[in-house]
Every structure is written in C-alpha cells, then in structure tokens.
Amino acid sequence: MVEVAGNFSGQFAPLAEAFAQSFNQHGDTGAALAVYYRGELQADLWGGKQDKKDQQDWQQDTCVNIFSAGKALVAVTVLQQLERTGLSLDTPLQEIWPEFENSAVTIKHVLSHRSGYSAFTQTMADESIYDWQQATAAIAQDQPWWEPGQDQGYSPMLFGWLGGEISRRLASAERFNDVVQKDISEPLAIRAGFGLPEDQQALLADVRGLAPAHVPKDAAKLMGIFKDEPGGVTQKAFTNPMSIMVGTNSQAWRQAQIPGGNATSNARSMATFYQALLEPGRLLSEESLLALRQQHSHSDCDRVLKTPLSFGLGFMLSDERDECRFGREGFGHPGAGGCLGFADPKYDIAFSYTTRDMGQSLLIDPRAIRLIEAAYQCL
Numbered sequence: 001m002v003e004v005a006g007n008f009s010g011q012f013a014p015l016a017e018a019f020a021q022s023f024n025q026h027g028d029t030g031a032a033l034a035v036y037y038r039g040e041l042q043a044d045l046w047g048g049k050q051d052k053k054d055q056q057d058w059q060q061d062t063c064v065n066i067f068s069a070g071k072a073l074v075a076v077t078v079l080q081q082l083e084r085t086g087l088s089l090d091t092p093l094q095e096i097w098p099e100f101e102n103s104a105v106t107i108k109h110v111l112s113h114r115s116g117y118s119a120f121t122q123t124m125a126d127e128s129i130y131d132w133q134q135a136t137a138a139i140a141q142d143q144p145w146w147e148p149g150q151d152q153g154y155s156p157m158l159f160g161w162l163g164g165e166i167s168r169r170l171a172s173a174e175r176f177n178d179v180v181q182k183d184i185s186e187p188l189a190i191r192a193g194f195g196l197p198e199d200q201q202a203l204l205a206d207v208r209g210l211a212p213a214h215v216p217k218d219a220a221k222l223m224g225i226f227k228d229e230p231g232g233v234t235q236k237a238f239t240n241p242m243s244i245m246v247g248t249n250s251q252a253w254r255q256a257q258i259p260g261g262n263a264t265s266n267a268r269s270m271a272t273f274y275q276a277l278l279e280p281g282r283l284l285s286e287e288s289l290l291a292l293r294q295q296h297s298h299s300d301c302d303r304v305l306k307t308p309l310s311f312g313l314g315f316m317l318s319d320e321r322d323e324c325r326f327g328r329e330g331f332g333h334p335g336a337g338g339c340l341g342f343a344d345p346k347y348d349i350a351f352s353y354t355t356r357d358m359g360q361s362l363l364i365d366p367r368a369i370r371l372i373e374a375a376y377q378c379l
Contacts, residue, residue, distance in 0.1 A: 005060070010045040026367050035375050036271055044377075050064075061262045066341075068334065069340060077179050080183050089291075090106050093229050099140045100133075104149070105144070109148045113297060116150075126241045129244065132257055187282075198251065212292055214359075274350035296311060296312055297310065316332060324363050330342045334361075336358065349376060
C-alpha cells in the first residue's frame with residue numbers, strides 16, 4: 001500500500017481518498033495532485049517513488065516531464081509578449097522572424113493549431129530536436145501540410161518551437177527558457193521550465209509505461225492512426241524524428257529546450273500557474289485571459305488527432321466528452337501519458353495532476369478523469 005503525503009482541507013478529503021486509490025487500484029507508482037478552489041490551495045498531495053529502481057520517495061517538490069501540458073507555458077509567454085509589444089494576433093511570423101519563409105502564417109494560426117506546421121515534412125535526424133537553432137531553422141525553411149488558416153491540425157512538437165521562437169525574439173532573450181523563468185516561474189515562485197542543467201536532473205522523476213493491466217483496451221488510438229495513414233501527418237508529428245518517442249529519460253532530452261514536449265514541473269506549481277490564469281493582472285490582462293479561453297478554432301475531426309477538438313489560444317477547451325472535459329467549463333492542456341492542468345473560471349477551480357506512469361490516452365487519462373470528478377464532488 002502506498003501512503004499519500006501532503007495536506008488537504010476537510011472539504012477535499014474525498015479527493016485525497018480518490019488520489020490514494022490511484023496508487024492502490026489504478027496503477028500509479030509515483031504521482032502528485034494539487035487543487036485550488038476560490039483562490040486557496042485545498043489539496044497538495046503526493047506519493048510513491050520517483051526513480052527507476054523504486055527506491056527514492058516522491059517528494060513535495062519532485063518534478064516530472066509533463067510533456068504537452070507544458071504547451072500552456074509557451075502560450076502564456078507569447079500572449080505576454082503581445083501585450084508588451086502591442087502586436088496583434090494577426091501579426092505574420094515573418095515580421096518577427098524574418099527567416100521564416102511562409103508569409104501567410106500568423107501568431108493566431110500558431111496558437112490555435114491552424115498554421116499547417118503540425119510536423120516536419122523533411123526527415124529529421126534524431127539529435128536535431130536537442131539543438132534549438134537546428135530545429136527552428138528547419139521549421140523556418142519547411143512547408144505547411146495545408147494552407148495556413150484553412151484547417152486545424154494539432155501540432156505536438158513544432159508548436160513549442162514556433163511559439164518559443166516568437167517569445168524569445170520579442171523578449172530579446174538568448175534562450176526561450178529565460179523568458180519562462182523571468183515572466184512565469186519566478187513571479188509565481190514555481191518550478192516549471194524547459195531544459196534542466198545536469199546538477200538538477202536528480203530532482204526529476206523517471207517516467208515509464210503504465211502497467212498494462214491498467215491501460216484501457218481502446219487506449220492506443222495513435223497506433224491505429226499510424227496504421228491507417230502510414231507516413232501521414234500524424235505519424236510524422238510523433239515519430240519524425242523517432243527520438244520524440246524514445247528519448248524521454250535521456251540526459252540529452254532533459255537538458256534540451258523542446259517546448260512542445262519536455263516541460264518539467266510538479267502538480268503544485270502547475271496548479272499555481274492555472275490559478276494565476278483566474279486572476280487578471282497576475283500573468284495576463286483580463287482582455288488576454290478572455291481571449292485565451294474563447295474558441296478560436298474547432299474541428300469535428302482534427303487533422304492530426306482525428307477527434308473533435310476546440311482550441312482557444314494555446315489551450316484546449318472543454319467539451320462534454322470525459323476525455324476532453326477540463327473541469328466543467330474550463331480550459332487546459334493534457335500531456336502524453338497522463339499529466340494535466342486546467343482552470344475553470346465558472347467554478348473557480350485550478351487543478352493539476354502529474355504522474356510518472358505513462359498511459360496511452362489520446363487526451364485526458366482515465367486516472368485524471370477520476371480525480372477531476374472527485375474534485376468537483378467536493379465543491
């Protein structure tokens with residue numbers, strides 16, 4: 001039996017019990033959960049182990065690769081820079097990034113996953129994703145999969161370099177992570193960022209596959225898409241280069257800045273980040289926060305994920321399906337394997353769940369769905 005550590009209010013005791021069941025019944029071996037309600041931290045919980053040999057206890061500040069859940073950080077840095085520079089969402093990337101060859105792509109196209117840059121069209125070397133200059137130069141010279149603005153296709157990896165390069169250039173920063181630290185992590189006093197120096201990697205949990213007994217039989221939807229459309233945009237998005245799929249625990253992955261997929265954080269930090277998105281003026285103005293969660297794109301069949309999906313500006317929007325319900329009327333972002341963060345302005349709740357045990361769900365993992373339901377039952 002895994003013992004859960006941390007704190008929770010009496011109102012959220014049922015959520016703490018549900019989190020304990022994540023270990024004892026649903027396959028988690030190292031995870032954390034944090035929830036704000038009405039501006040107060042109501043639950044800050046963690047448990048299990050963090051290393052490959054299951055010898056080191058998960059600590060309060062243990063961070064883990066949250067994968068695409070980190071796209072939320074990218075989106076906020078872009079919106080912050082737009083506020084500071086006065087540029088509009090319709091600004092062409094070429095105006096900010098002269099080397100970017102396609103004059104039709106705008107900032108809004110990138111943030112709403114309508115740029116057409118959902119995957120590299122050229123074959124990329126495995127090590128290319130570890131070099132910021134190499135990755136961004138390849139994107140700048142590449143071609144979109146469709147005319148920008150004409151269709152929606154989730155961009156698993158290129159989104160991060162596109163948004164990150166926009167922010168880095170507008171902020172006149174040497175590294176994208178410098179922008180994240182200065183404008184998000186340091187003001188909020190949280191642990192969140194891209195590219196860990198070697199001396200900090202011991203604080204990072206190792207990720208691994210969720211035990212097969214706890215993976216739903218219909219979970220591996222991506223593999224089905226790969227099989228149906230070999231060499232198509234979906235397969236290219238997740239496997240070009242293959243290091244996207246297999247490099248996660250490596251030192252090279254952890255030290256690189258791969259904003260589409262290698263953010264590191266913990267549950268309390270990401271819940272704090274989402275709580276800040278419920279408070280105009282902390283990270284973004286009220287105008288930007290309203291724009292962020294308005295629908296800017298919808299597709300009944302996203303070109304990459306092959307499922308109905310709606311986007312605000314860099315964030316997925318909630319719908320009625322359990323796998324895409326960010327609270328009840330919220331916005332957020334899941335990460336490969338199960339990590340998740342969201343905020344729900346109507347119910348004044350900010351939520352984050354992080355795990356080292358990677359499931360195979362396309363959007364929100366069943367473990368997170370259980371915890372979201374338990375959290376709302378406490379309101």
